[in-house]
Amino acid sequence: MTAKIARFLEEVRPATPCVVVDLDIVRDNYLGLRHWLPLAQIYYAVKANPAPEIVRLLAGLGSNFDVASRPEIELCLAAGASPDKVSFGNTIKKKSDIAFAYDKGVRLFAFDSEAELDKLAEAAPGSRVFCRILMTCDGAEWPLSRKFGCEIDMARDLLVAARDRGLEPYGVSFHVGSQQTDLGQWDIAVGKTAMLFTELNEVGIELKMVNLGGGLPARYRTDIPGIDRYADAIMHAMTNHFGNNLPAMIIEPGRGMVGDAGILETEVVLISKKGYDDDVRWVYLDVGKFGGLAETMDEAIKYRIVTDRDGGAAGPVVLAGPTCDSADILYEKAGYAMPLELAVGDRVRILSTGAYTTSYSAVNFNGFEPLKAYFI
């Protein structure tokens, strides 16, 4: 927790639950990425935290933006980003939304299927397009399904088809999985990408860009490598497979940009046991799976959690949210322990909650308001 957030929580005592984001950390993360990966263009993945305060800050620093939807495009333009800094990175777009983006000046689009190419050729003629390829990456904490991307041989054909339909086959994207901590995965992914560059070169298409996606982690319960080691892994993979003929590089940090910048302040609503023989306490917080902590689904993301009573004796707990939904449990198997002295009404801090929290929050499940946020 930063001194700035600590002071804010101390002085303001905001109603819980809420997230407090230290914008200085976002700035530091952006500048850190610029420093360690000077050859890469940074496209902030707006979906990680679409707060106007964050988008404005990053627009001012010169960042580009990876957007998922029409409202995210509007958000970026309103925050001062020019349309040539926006990449419509969702491979699943309505044609009307592609047309909207094109009309606003966006000229960079993701796709991974022929049907999407049809829409792009009609609604965004002449635009740069990049094809997302499937990766089966181990080592990511947030699961990566086959939802995005296509097989390499299909990607090759689609990029040829893109040229034939008047689009500019610009590059290839992949994603090694959010919160990816196995640095070797980058080498595998870049290797496949380089092969695709070569194949397309043989049919007269010179791709110009590799979109390395996201995957940069925030600091949850498990230790993670520093950003410098990520940068090393990425640049080593790129030079290993592309030599000194490096294409343009795009990275799309979301979690890695804003995750560690936020703290979620919550309150203990109830502590109980289910029976006299239980040795596990149930600790119910005023935030849960439907109030912003959706990434605890299947206990995937394991946040660090701190209280003012840390340091003394602790015991095992199940952590749950405040709703009447029996699935609204944060951690039951992950082995969390909390102070034995923890009491109803205590404030609890959930760290690294700047990404994928506020916007996941349910609109009014069980009557609870969406998670509030402060940007300081």
Place this chain on the structure above:
Amino acid sequence: MTAKIARFLEEVRPATPCVVVDLDIVRDNYLGLRHWLPLAQIYYAVKANPAPEIVRLLAGLGSNFDVASRPEIELCLAAGASPDKVSFGNTIKKKSDIAFAYDKGVRLFAFDSEAELDKLAEAAPGSRVFCRILMTCDGAEWPLSRKFGCEIDMARDLLVAARDRGLEPYGVSFHVGSQQTDLGQWDIAVGKTAMLFTELNEVGIELKMVNLGGGLPARYRTDIPGIDRYADAIMHAMTNHFGNNLPAMIIEPGRGMVGDAGILETEVVLISKKGYDDDVRWVYLDVGKFGGLAETMDEAIKYRIVTDRDGGAAGPVVLAGPTCDSADILYEKAGYAMPLELAVGDRVRILSTGAYTTSYSAVNFNGFEPLKAYFI
């Protein structure tokens, strides 16, 4: 789909995604429950669908309300319910919210722990309280964890303690699991409850009420017994264990009241394959797990899905939502098939989506607006 909803969709052609709820069905369900379970008081579980239109309708019909939070109390009172018709059924309440409820005239509260009893004794003196007991019920489609309720022997002691602290130990509640289709579970649960009544009688406490919770199903992909058979099972269990000395009975239908009243209209955004050898199509809709279909988590609730092209040849599909989240997949293992002629832009209807959809919807994940709803 009702004729009224069909006409609305045809004439209005609302932007997708949206839920359309036929209030006549809600009324019919309420009256049906009254008919089949005339001895039970109906407490509508507001969390299932907190739309003011539904709460007003049910308040007008004389329904009681099971609420989960302070905003839900405000909603019910604003809709014309008197506070003596409101049960604060969440076992996890802030003391300030209990005080708010008490101040508004609410006098019926759930609890399952000593710490909650402490709050109730202080903030709601003299109120009727009922203790929720743990059930381990098979047969429910939506998982029931140990989050709510306590062991029977603890419940006994807590109800004695309630009396000693100036509260009225009023009854016992349990929940057989949402979407419970094994009717035998009611007998097991009522049997345990009756034993608790007897034990407390021996120490001079006459409990007066059994809260049978929810569990009444909506019609998803699996066939379900009719409401008459549920009523039979419940009344059989009650008379089996309580004889002709029946206590007051409360039921808390949420899903069973509004689930079947709603249709979710959505649009096909993309249909694709991941590779040339795939025999499964990916069908991407403009609604997903974070846009209102949270109950597809682990493919628990399997909605019926219809299109205008049904009837011809069909093939296997993976169904996914429109966001850039790789976890936003509705059904991958549940074996859904859709028409081979299905095309991008087609409208698709997801049935029985009146409960646990709109309020679960994320506030703006990926920039998408919360799920819209129409009440007709």
